[in-house]
Amino acid sequence: MAKAAPVHPKRVLLLVGAHKTASTHLQRAIAAQKDVLRELGIGVLEPNDVRRFLAPLSYLLRDYGWRRELTHLAVASAGAVCGFAPETLVVMDENILGATEPRMLWSDDGRFYPWGPGRTARTAELFPRSEISVGLALRDLGTFLPSAYGEAIRNGALRTWEGWLGGIDPTGLRWSPTAKALSDAVAPAPLTVWRFEDYPQIAPVVLDRLLGENAAARIPLPPEPQRVGLSADAIGAVRRHLEAGGDPGDRGALERAMRQHPRGPDAPGFRPFNSATLEWLTEAYRQDVDAIAALPRTTVLAP
Template identity: 35%
Template sequence: MPTAPARRRLVFLVGAHKTASSHLQQSLLDAAPALTARGVAILPPKLIRADLTPVSALVRDGISPEIGQGAGAAFLSLHGGTAPTVVLMDENILGSTDRKMLMRKTRLYPWAHHRLGRIITLFPGHEIEIGLAIRSPATFMPSCWSESLHHGPYEPFRRFTKGVDPLALRWSALAQRLHEAAPHARIIAWRYEDYPQVFPQVTTRLLGPDAGAQVTPVDRIMRPGLSAEAAHWLGQQEAPDKDTVLAARKRFPKTETTPGLDPWTAADHAAMAASYADDTAALATCPHVELVTPPVVSDA
């Protein structure tokens, strides 16, 4: 019988939220049998949240390091089998789409470095990589607002984003904090806007060439957000609740011809596009970050 390697490659696929993370997760899960045969174990969010997140909370509360590391070893043995590469998928490692966990004035995922650091401490001696997709605040903020209505009480978009400066939200700053929490980890990043073009490169980089070639993108949209029509209708309702939000989604579905909420002016879009471009350029220069970009198409 094969035995598990003493040192594995652990890839933490942490989202971010609303960056096609559910699409990538499902694509990997659909390919799981073929990936297992190639030494890659794919662990879905439900396993992370059931068996790993509670242990990381105990780390926060002062559990002995040896107990935490024993739990990490048991987790890998139980769910990773003998795979040399284990992919652990959960956006909630960073936080959630609850406003307090998502944004704080000028900071994305204000507690992400603490949350990641606690989980990393459970796996000493392993090679750690972090997969992180980023997205322009112009669409990230409305999409996260829409997602937040799945889980909490209704609040208007403007209240959800009150006090947050979208021009100051920097993915490069988040990557720096994650690096400080896991200084030996490599961060593999890509833009949501590039996702369809870089999908094969991302899977190859995360899994290796042979395993990456086994993954095909699922042919459906996962977790579509609110359409602009639905958002407008909700704003006209008196004290909307979760049932009202569900009714809005069904009554005014988001499609190619009925896009999501766009709360910004043309000037807002221009400013955020420039800020996002600058942020992406800064991310690409970070020595601990590998930014996956679309292949260059030759004119020849």
Template identity: 30%
Template sequence: MTDLTVALHAGAHKTATTHLQRTMADNMALINEAGISFRGPNAFRTPGATLRHMFEIGLKMEEPIPGGPQAMLKNLADGRDRLIISEENFLGSLNPPDGPFRRLLYPDGPGRLESLAKRISPCPLDLFFAVRDPATFMQSAYSQVLSSGRKVSLQDYVNDVPPKKISWFRLVRRLVEKNAARRIWIWRYEDYPKIQEQIYSHLLTPEIARSIVPHPVRVNKGLSQAAVEACLSDDPQSPSAPEAKAHYPVGETYPRYDGFSEEARRLSRIRYEDDLERIAALPGVQLLRP
């Protein structure tokens, strides 16, 4: 097991994680042939058998696997030299079940990363993580809340937390300070379509990256302005979010929902670019750019 390397793709949520996971699944034969094991979220979404349960990070499995975390690691690697885990829920949830948007992104994430690194030691751990402009990130999170059935306004959901107050730098700095990951690879969600080969080059190998065929369609398109208005209507016959999404799909006819003012979006972009510059200067962090 000492020759095994582990890569954790930990999100963030709403940064094309599902598209990356489906691309990996589409190219599974190629990845397996290269001696790499990929485990996506479906491997960690069984109640009582999440990634945290498996590696005994603040939780205990009802029936612990004989041999503990090292045996689990061996099972997941399946005899291959590199294990890639993609599970955006590992660092924490994006939305509390009934609460507002979190002021601090993934507050328990750095501690969980540190625990995982200890459980898999001496195998080195690489972290892969995407960030996104806070304004569109919060709007996408809000759309997810509506899709779950909660009927809440954007104003109540953001809880007086403007996008300019959301800091990716603060989170990444805390991840770095734990000194748990050998390397941390970061990219902008907005750059994802242009840098997929770069991402797969580091996640897999440069040779395999050149042969990876991206998943052909965008997975989650969010909600349109008309769909959000329909969901929030006081009409007893108002549609559910999935119904509204199907009836008012994002496109030329129905523009994407945008609940923040132009000024709020401008300030969000400024904070975002400042965060990215500071993230790129952190030790052990590689910011991927087109």
């Protein structure tokens, strides 16, 4: 007897980040309530699930186009990981957009995640019978870029702030081209956007909007940040290591810097911008969010 085809989810929600926007906090809150969400027909794929199962299939789709076979495998993999055939599938991984390495984070024309829209669209294509929606969080560049820099050296080679920027003018970077390209890539799927700065107040609204009414009542939020960034003193220790000719691949140097200079109330994060630049970036961010709110099929959530 032939094996029955896997049941496609009716809806697929792609939570694609961005990095350093409390994405881990939101992901862990949702993942912690998998059993509760299962009662509602909602299945959850955490970042490691996405990286082990869906990402390789999306790469094969890009390179070989085996659409029928790969969509079958994607749906079957999602059902196997969830342990049931979900009516709604939540796919959570900011690495769908890219990474905090410069070549993945921005393009020469000032657009964030230049490959992100295509990567998101291919992930959506793995579920051709499902209604797709996408969730995206943004952050003021004055704090996003230093935080992304810290994340980059935690996950890759050590480098200075200037070395990480690689000569790019951070004041020329914008979110709105990325949001437009993402919306166009997944059309006609709706795009829901929120600001990191609003997240502490708006998290219940985000949950209800994306997962359905009263979802927030079923998903208590952890009280603390889930991935604390590096302190300015730790960044300074990394710089001294590199300027002294230290190996950029020495992970021990970073671990020692983090251990000796932990982030805390008296040890603030890295702040490379002066007050005038911060004000300029904040105003540019406000205009950028207004431009995103005017995009078709796009909703910007507010407190």
